[in-house]
């Protein structure tokens with residue numbers, strides 16, 4: 001399997017095959033990273049004691065601000081980064097709610 005080390009750098013691409021191989025390779029890495037992010041969300045759902053702490057507006061803004069600062073440093077468009085992260089966080093919070101409910105209902109059953 002090709003890795004990020006084998007692909008043609010974007011500026012050196014000469015064909016759509018080069019471009020698509022680069023994108024498909026990076027997408028696999030993004031999926032791997034996002035699946036680890038999802039596991040941190042699952043840990044949050046397990047650790048947070050209260051349901052009303054699952055969505056914390058101050059932390060959402062903190063995450064987005066850090067992402068936008070990094071996007072600026074690394075040359076990622078804010079017009080791509082901001083909506084992608086806001087949707088990602090929104091879906092992560094839905095997932096965290098599901099985990100929170102499972103974790104907290106099953107611990108009640110044990111009592």
Ligand SMILES: C=C(O[C@@H]1C=C(C(=O)O)C=C[C@H]1O)C(=O)O
Pocket residue numbers: 040041044053054055056057059060063088089090092093096
């Ligand atoms: C993981 C957390 O829970 C939520 C999920 C967030 C995320 O996906 O980054 C950010 C804010 C939280 O409402 C957290 O509070 O840090």
